[in-house]
Amino acid sequence: MKLVFSRPKSMFDRQTHYCPGCGHGIVHRIIGEVIDELDIRERTVGVAPVGCAVLIYDYINCDMYEAAHGRAPAVATGCKRVHPDLIVFTYQGDGDLASIGISEIIHAANRGEKITTIFINNAVYGMTGGQMAPTTLPGQRTTTSPSGRTPDKEGYPIKICEMLSILDGSAYIARGSLASPQKILQVKRYIKKAFETQIKGLGFSLVEVLSMCPTNWGLPPAKAQKWVEERMEALYPIGEFKMPKEG
Amino acid sequence: MFESIILAGFGGQGILLAGRLLALAGMKEGKHVTWLPSYGPEMRGGTANCMVIISNEPIGSPIVTFPNTLFIFNQPSLEKFLPKLLPGGLLIYDSSLVNYNSSRKDIDLVAIPATRLSVDIGDQRVANLIMLGAYVARKGFPSTEKMLSALKETLGEKKASMFEINERAFRKGLTYGKEA
Amino acid sequence: MAEKLLMKGNEVLAEAAVRAGCRYFFGYPITPQNEIPEYMSWRLPEVGGVYLQAESEVAAINMVFGAAGAGARVLISSSGPGISLMQEGISYIAAAELPCVIINVSRGGPGLGGILPAQSDYFQATRGGGHGDYHLIVLAPHTLQEAFDLTVLAFDLADKYRNPVMIYADGFIGQMMEPVELRDPIDLSTLPPKPWAITGAKGRERNLIKTLYLEGDKLEAHNFRLKRKYDEIVRNEVRYELYMMDDADFAIAAYGTSARIAKTAVKVLRDKGIKVGVIRPITLFPFPYSVYESFANQLKYILVVEMSMGQLIYDVEYSVKGKVPVGLLPHAGGIAPTHEEIVSRILERVESRGDQR
């Protein structure tokens, strides 16, 4: 029988520092479980972002780097090129990946870099206090779009999965959501598949996760989850966008 | 010995290669050598030049401001560099392309119709070797043997088939230089 | 003794890296260093290494962060504008104490500037360059043989101190050809192990490469640790050349190509009976402050010759602390000082003081 709340072996026994209802802790745990299930802890390398999840290395017990803001895919590339046998993943927020690091992620995907990216889309810059992100929804109020994002002034939300799917180098691209327990299980399946894509050497893999930032959204955790389902999923459809071509 | 050389002309005339061959042959003669190409905006205009120093002593500055030998492959280069040639220096120019119109009398002049001679040989690209032949004829340095070994090494295996025609060009320049 | 080869400076730098055990290169094209990536793109695969052209210098330096963190000997090269873009990454590499070698084949600035040789990135190279308190070890070759030897040394110093090392060359060094004696490649198996590197946490505690210290006392402790390391580098690694300085009344302070030109000027001046020499820093960090200072009482004048608008002169003046007058002969934009100019600047000084013998 499986104990639902047992800690994955590849995680430290430690309380996370995230706000109540934050999505980061959930996704960390999924990653820990997937590493356990694939039994790859001893050959897995993580690259932490700059953002709320910079301390992911305090929770996941494998070799890790902490990259500069947005540069995790480049750091992962350097590592993977030296050690092609290691499993290298980056974990990045939407400011990190979709704004300052947009160039690094596009080119890593386009090179078909054999790495896996877990991309947390919470529609704001969390760590710096809820400023507008490239993924912020039209009309969404943030600390730097106080009367709501207006696309004609601030542009449109960036759809990373759709963008990266069209690149020949990307192998597996999927988007999931943390809006319900079923969807969380689906995210786990996606993340596992992404790691498997890398293990099989099939190319670049990325899973975008629509995630909650109750603190900066000004919503209690339950409502935040509902907001992901109703608002974010409407703009960012969930599902698998690109499947790897098996050897 | 201290030879400070400028070679100048159009891009595509093999100026940089000619300079390299001189430097390499100089090295094979046991001398200190440097080779410095012009790069940058002036190359865009299609001109090319390089500076070569061959010396008994270790070389300080690789930059040649006032050469004692000048190889001139086109008219604008003559106008640009002739005033810098040291008194008593050697000017070798391609008289098929360059019209010597200066009143300077304090220099040693070798006019050689290198381009015309190269056409006779069958390939305009070897005019540079004809000029080198004329230089060796005048200076007695570097030896023909070292020049040809530098040529062979520089062409490498990939361009080995070009050796023969380049050698012929070099020897043509040598003969012409001795007669001139 | 190995035979001498006539090689281009950029290729010497690249081949030296390969022979020093470098197997990874990340870069982005920029003149006047393009022969380095071009050379590496065929040479590294030949020895089982990886050449990768990054999408930008920003990405390239972070690939270096990844590869250096993974324990490899890794090289990156660029020039002015590209080196500026790398500064963020270089600061992270210094903070994480990762060894790597960075070549700056420097060109004229500021801005897009030009592609001709210059030494105008002296402050950037010697003061860290990016944000935070850190130093690179900076080596400035003035011949191609020295470019080879210092590049090999750079990889050893980088590993020894776990610190980025910069080869600060200029466009002349990159573009010129000169005979070079190549040393045999090192035996990779003799390199010391890097137990801190990212290799997969198999049979050991996991390794973590990071630069964030949120608590003030922890960050300060980190800064003090780095400082102790830089102090040790200052104690052990100062390198310089004294050229005809024994009886010198006048000295020229110059590095890289400027120093070569200065040596030519010294020959001309010595023929005129003027006792002049060159004090040439080989390491720009650590700088040979005490060497200049030790000559302060012997000298009547120091002329600083640099292809920049007065950067090196700060370190020279700091060394001699006003005990001897210091003058400046600056050039920029690809215009090199001529030895004739140096000669006339020294002669002016000799005549104005009336102490020519």
Ligand SMILES: Cc1ncc(C[n+]2csc(CCOP(=O)(O)OP(=O)(O)O)c2C)c(N)n1
């Ligand atoms: C070059 C640089 N610019 C800005 C910052 C400040 N900064 C830290 S975290 C962050 C935003 C992170 O937002 P996101 O990637 O969405 O992650 P989240 O915190 O929401 O998980 C910014 C701008 C930085 N560290 N470095």
Ligand code: SF4
């Ligand atoms: S600010 Fe938002 S993203 Fe950051 S920990 Fe809190 S809830 Fe999570």
